Amino acid sequence: MLRVVQNVVEFHGTFASYSCLDCYKIFRSSDVKLDIIPPLCGECGGVLKPNCIFFGESINPMVLQRTKEMIASCKVMLIAGSSLVVAPSSLIPFEAKSNDAKVIEINTEPTGITSSITDIFIKEKAGAAINKIIDIINKI
Ligand SMILES: [Zn+2]
Incomplete structure (x- = not known):
């Protein structure tokens, strides 16, 4: 039987969540509405960015x-x-x-x-x- 090991580093981040660039609140991707691009924070109206690394950004x-x-x-x-x-x-x-x-x-x-x-x-x-x-x- 395969033993499941959950010790994962998401080196380039994840699309599973977004962060507000203004207030830093984190949202699950399933809760982010993409009918407006860029998606906006429901708390402060700031721009939401997927928590993945884009070209030119540094690794955490x-x-x-x-x-x-x-x-x-x-x-x-x-x-x-x-x-x-x-x-x-x-x-x-x-x-x-x-x-x-x-x-x-x-x-x-x-x-x-x-x-x-x-x-x-x-x-x-x-x-x-x-x-x-x-x-x-x-x-x-
Ligand atoms: Zn915000």
């Missing part, structure tokens, strides 16, 4: 720190469905490898790390490959 320092902590103890890094071209997330596999982690990459095409630090390359769509992995684990 607390998220970056937690990611570094997780990399330090990582034994196996699974990379699935990423072109690995945008830093700093593209640097994460290198940090894991420098800490002796094994790198497993699932992508439809090789990336810049495939021939250098990837230990196992699975040429397949991420969702299909992960479902197969889950099936195998469930049989163990």
